[in-house]
Amino acid sequence: MSGETLTIDRLGTHGDGIAETEKGPVYVPFTLPRETATVAREGETGTLIALTQAAPERAEPPCPHFGPDGEGGACGGCNLQHLETDAYRVWKREQVVRPLAMNGIETEIAPLYPCEPGARRRMVLTARRTENGMLVGFNQAGSHNIVPIIGCLVGDPRIVKHLASVRRIARAVCATRKPFRLTVFASETGLDIAAEGAGRVSTRQRQMAIETALSMKVLARLTVDGETLVEARQPIVRFGGISVVPPPGAFLQASAAAEDRMADLVLGHLAGAKRIADLFAGCGAFALRLAREAAVITAESEGPALAALDAAARHATGLKPVEIDRRDLFRRPLMAADLKYTEAVVFDPPRAGAEAQAHQLAASKVCRVAAVSCNPATLARDLAILVEGGFAIDAVHPIDQFLWSPHVEAVALLTRR
Template sequence: MTTETLTIARLGSGGDGIAETADGPVYVPFTLPGETVAVARVKNHGTVMSMTVASPERVAPPCVHFGPEGKNGTCGGCTLQHAGDALYHHFKRNLVAQALKTKGLTPEVAPLVIARPGERRRVVFTARRTEKGVLLGFNQAGSHHIVSIDHCPISSEGIISQLAAIRRVAGAIATSAEPFRVTVLETLPGLDLAFEGVKKVGDKERRAVTECVLSLRGIARVSSDGEILIEPQKPVIDFGGVRVSPPAGGFTQATKPAEDAMAELVLTALGKAKRVADLFAGSGTFALRIARQAKVHAVEGDEKALKALDHAARNTQGLKPVTVERRDLFRRPLMASELKVYDAVVFDPPRAGAEDQCKELARSGVKTIVAVSCNPISLARDLSILTAAGYRIRLVTPVDQFLWSAHVEAVAVLDR
């Protein structure tokens, strides 16, 4: 380890400050461009010891668990609370623009759809039983240390106000001192708690969880590795006026404002399309909204998510026909011959993107394609496949729903 003074040149894609040295870039967390810092350096990683020049873009972090001075350690959930809005919003938008540029793509990139504090309706905590009770919080970056939290400025009040209840349920289900995860989703009737990695949940734990939940208010469901342990009320979320009960532990967008913004971009892009295919449809985030204005064929590999979508469609009046198909689109993408019956296609894949599906779309006659992505790198690759086949990128809109992190969503609209 050496101690040296560095000047931060830029932010890296992970949100760390980067200083250029004779030995190559050095990554320094919690710093901003233009700052001069003394760091303890190990290889290409620096830890701030002191700061002699601070950026005018630096602001006071709103959370006591953030940064080197964080309470009980540095929570690994956020990386950019110290950046002012202008710098932070430029950073998020630039993640998308630069990823596209690496593939030679320079479309119009709209201003960032911003995220605000208190919007997160889905949060993943790490928990562990200790002699003093249940430790509940977030892992410190690059560590198994759990930073216990008593508040979280990104999370909804509905979740933060129930931290004590979540700890009680976690204490009832825990069977050892091994760490486990709990995904908390705020739904209309109450919280949906999905535990993962709890070992040997037996009859004793099931009874304890049942007794605990029945003594509390605001807990709609508790599951462990997909198995429902108790469901006092069926969890329900709203997709543009359509009520859906997602499967236990199933995927949902992290914030409703971001979901609504992305859905509006999708619906606007589809225009007067009469037949639409929604690929990687999940529980119907987009398909059920699209069904207000067009016939939809929803394709999804997860059986439980698809059943939730189908049930919601069948039990909602005023929708145009919705058909569903369970299909692993990574192994068996819709072929160009199957796609020719659709006016438009929407796809929203996991982080890996939809490379093989895009190759088939490139061969299809689909007029309008809307790509929704949580990974600018795979999005750039997918769009390059489509543009090489003659599609034109009309607009790309970055959307923030993971506030103060280095994660960004994007919606790209293409036509030909």
């Protein structure tokens, strides 16, 4: 394959190397700044053919599935295994620093809290039936092709060692030729597997799936499109020692260590408050911890997640009151008047951020805010609103829980001036 020679100038926000050319930028996955590469170019996208000069920061990828020549295709689960660890951590911290600076926010930004291999306790896999058998893995970088994986360095070993069994489960529940999703969570009591979009399961398939699931001694629960086929035991996750049974496929932080770090920051900042609001509360990762010392009002749009939080709070001992409020905070944020008696707030929204809610917090008398985000761009926007409304940012803490990916969490701690 012929191509053109490009010099890589910088890394983009998605981890692609970017070459600036007379015709505009070219995005080349698996390359690094200061590298020279032969590239097959199509518009703004470049495919690496060969490196003619490697950067000093280049590392040998530890996973056989990684890169343009990866086993089974270029797995899209990781973007940056080819970048040396210290340089990787500097780059990932910059993913938080840069959007804040672009929004005119000057504040202390802590060092990156690192993520170790094998930390991802929640993995979302893609499955599809083919003529050659059942594929289960991650989508190939830049395509819908599935790269079948037999191992994964970022995945929790409790999941990875049972990938063959997960594949058998996928085969048993599959009633479609289309790709479908498998969410696998390593709970305290075993694997919680949720299949979504697998098609209408026949009676025979249902029986096969049940038999297959029961043969997996490590399985806690199997659900298909929300219907429980097998529950050998309730899947349990603990938030500060409080047991929660999450709904099938629930959003949970991918890394227990990252969740603990975020919770420590939030609890430390809000300590002493008597009434706290946890907005976008999910299953209660923050609320249940906070309720040991303060009354907590929780707001969340997902009914099953709130039901799990409520049940956990009711069965736990030694908690202050936990109030449940199901609402869409994008369309119906808690108003400043609703927060009249609330001293402190934590919010952890989806990637879209909490713009409407930030405006109400800015107009309220709330004294302390902990803003948790998986999207530095929308976090920077929301922080700018809060600063304009009278808050000062005490610190921002970048947290890595998606190793070798461009995704980064951040916790910003604010106090009203």
